[in-house]
Amino acid sequence: MSIKINHLTHIYNPGTAFEKKALDDVSLEIPKGQFVGLIGHTGSGKSTLIQHLNGIISPTSGEILLDGENIHKDKAKLKEVRRRIGLAFQYPEYQLFEMTVYKDVAFGPTNMGLSPEEIHESVLSALQTVGLSEEVYEKSPFELSGGQKRRVAIAGVLAMNPEVLILDEPTAGLDPRGRDEILQAIKELHEKRGITVVLVSHSMEDVAKLVDRIIVMHRGKAAMEGTPREIFAHVEELEKMGLAAPQVSYVFAELKKRGYDVPTDVYTVEEAKEALLKLIKQVKA
Amino acid sequence: MIRDITIGQYYPAESPIHRLDARVKIVVTFLYIVSLFIVDTIMGYVVVTALLGLVIHASKVPVKFMVRGLKSIMIIILFTAVINLFMTQGEHILWTWKFLTITAEGLYMAVKMCVRLVLLIVGSSLMTLTTTPIQLTDGIEYLLRPLKKIGVPAHEIAMMMTIALRFIPTLLDETDKIMKAQQARGADFDTGNMIQKAKSLIPILVPLFISAFRRAEELAMAMEARCYHGDENRTRMNVMRMQGRDYQAAVMTAVYLCIVVGLRIAAGHLTFMI
Structure with a gap:
């Protein structure tokens, strides 16, 4: 499944004193199966961009095409779009609410209207993918450590079996071990299931190690794109944008x-x- | 969507009303509200409305903001109007239909109550629009000080209000974020019957409460780390001082009150003004 973004512009609070152009005529294409890194300084429009991809926010102008079809064309299909494009927000552990880890991970698939067997299967497979052992399944998510909570939250998105996985800084605030575990799980997902991954990150090391292609956001525009080798060759430009190699x-x-x-x-x-x-x-x- | 809520919103501008001492503004607003209940004649309402218009003009707050504040209480205003319209007993019957009766007195009462409510809301929102929350709570703390002698914790009340106001935007942001995260997992807040809708709030409310408690704990810790221990021996960075313009405002308010009371007494003798 390919994602195509055509002339996407988003303005927050239009017509008020707080008006802000977060995205400015962005056009991009994310082909099926690619591992994409999205980098950019704080406030460059990364988060706004990824929230458009599964229709959580609507564009001011422009369109997002999923396999050639505008995702906002049919409002009834938005739920299906959100299943196919899984989005894990920054600090996703703050969305946990259920009594047990298992139930929380089951929230997404249940909303998607799967059968109980399908739900059970996808929950178990998601929890295994993020490397959580069986003894935590019936624990309250609030008893777990920070890294474990993060993995439960990411499993909650994975349990919907998305074809595209978007992660907004999945390793922010984790210790090195927690970081490696999560990145390893993402890498395996990409390699084994062949799903498309969009990784938003501030860590150039992680991006260099993992991704096929980098998109650099700067002031609401897609300023550069290319392979890590191509992008990091332009150190001076990156540094001007508040980034680095x-x-x-x-x-x-x-x-x-x-x-x-x-x-x-x-x-x-x-x-x-x-x-x-x-x-x-x-x-x- | 969630950003439309504008409780106690402050409208930054440079105006004589903004510069007034918060204590003066609170007292003046209070007296103004009292005056609304003294006024009883059409002439009186004309005077009050004209004066309020002048103050709004001087405050440089766009009228649009005032109207927005009224929108949220539109239902209360309409409800009051309907109740007064049909429930007031009177002699001059204008219209009847089965058990419903509208009298001239009822119509007069309905209009009067609506005008009162609108003037009340606009007047008090003018105070919050022109005073920062910090100034406002400082003012309240000062005005509550005499009550400390009978055990009212003035400083604590003011501190709680400051913190509550400070966290309104933070929690709204947080709600927005949590809603989006749950939507990304297929949560649906808009469809279904009452029970389903109420149930769909659980995935928002639980994380919101947890984060509110976490923030409260962190804030308490941060305050203690800076040796906050309540009111005793605390000094202020911005000490409130009455200035010329504050005394002017006080004198003007006194004159205004005299006019309002005068009109009321005059109305007692000159009934044709009603």
């Missing part, structure tokens, strides 16, 4: 400056390791 690339830029023969397009720790080992061998020889 992954930290390792700065290390390599500095090494180059000090006269070592290293590549400067190194963006992940893995690549960095390879390049450094090669350099060490060269120096020894």
